Amino acid sequence: MALKIDAQLRGFDLCQVPAQAQRLEELGFDAAWTFEAAQDPFLPLAVAATATEKLELGTNIAVAFARSPFSMAGTAWDIQRASRGRLHLGLGTQVRAHVERRFSMPFDRPAARVTDYIRCMRAIFDTFQTDARPDYEGPFYQFRLMNPFFNPGPIDHPHIPIYLAGVNPRMCRAAGEAADGFHIHPMHSVSYLNEVVKPAIDEGAKTRGMGVDDLDLQTMVWLVTGDSQAEMDAAFEQVRRDISFYGSTPNYRRMLEHHGLADLGKTLSGLVRQGAFDEMAALVP
Structure with missing residues (x-):
């Protein structure tokens, strides 16, 4: 599988998104991703879709359970149409x-629920594209009603890759069971990936005759860069703050336990309860 280099699309001001997305495309980045925090993750992608030609676009991540499968499917379908097939739909619980x-x-x-969520979305996509009669009923979600007034109709690129984010083995297995790819959180290590994440994905993928190598793994990493030692030190401290927060x-906690740092996680949780956020980063080795 080819290695691709992606970037984060920081679309806090939608007016700046076209220039930002075009710049990423000019620099040769393969994809630009948004995330759901203080802003909606889909609006910047819709704007970027009309301003670029090749740049792949995705959410890393959109909160699945904040929306119904039909609502999520409709938004994804519109962006896939606007981008002419460049959307990667990354979901998290x-x-x-x-x-x-x-x-x-x-x-x-949550793991069983999001698996059902993804399968329901795929049934909705099929009805959008083929006008198939909706007949999906899972343990959490159903899709059994549609008429032409609410169907957006077929598009040229109907396959929308669905990614699932996770850290713990059960969610990794869920990705293997239902998703096209997996978002690896920056809170990881090489040994945790090889000994925990990838085996769990593989276990889930085997339930549908696939393996971990059949899924696209999108990996976020924390980078320490700078033009001076002072900038490097500041970037390093920011990474330590991020690690202490997560x-x-x-x-x-499972990742810390994997490295024999279970007590560190408990200590950090205690500091959060005390509101002592400024003391947390210094505890990260």
Whole structure:
């Protein structure tokens, strides 16, 4: 599988997105990705789609459970049409607190739920493209109603690659079971990938006669760069802050445990509860 170099599309001001996306394309980047935090992840992609010709575009990630499968499918279909087939739809589950208390949506059995979510979306895509009668009913989602008024109709590039993000083995397995690719969180290491992530993806992929090598692995990394030692030091400290933030979250605890740092995760969580955020980075080795 070919190695591609991607960039992050920081579309905080939509007016700046066309120039930013065009610049990334001119520099030779293969893809530009957005993420869902303080801004919607899809609007910058829609703008970039009309301003570029070759740059692949994707979400890394959009929160799946914040939207219904039909709502997500419709947005993805529109961007796939506008980009002429360049969309990569990256989904993540987020965590229980945010899904239930910020988005007011259910979160039970997230790995099984997101697997059903992806399969439901694929059924919706099929109806969009072929006008097939909807008959999907899974353990969490259903798609059994459509009429021409609500069907956006076929497009030239109907296959939209769906990626799933995760850290822990169960979510990695879910990606193998249902997704086209996997978003590897920057909170990882080579040994964690080889000993935990890839075997779990492979296990899931075998349920549909595939293997981990059949999925596209999109890997984010933390980089330390700078034109001076002072800039390098500042960048290094920012990475330590990022690691301490994610390490304080139980969802990322497994990676620390893998490296014998379980106590560090518990300590970081305690500092978060105390509001002592400024003390966290110094604890990262």
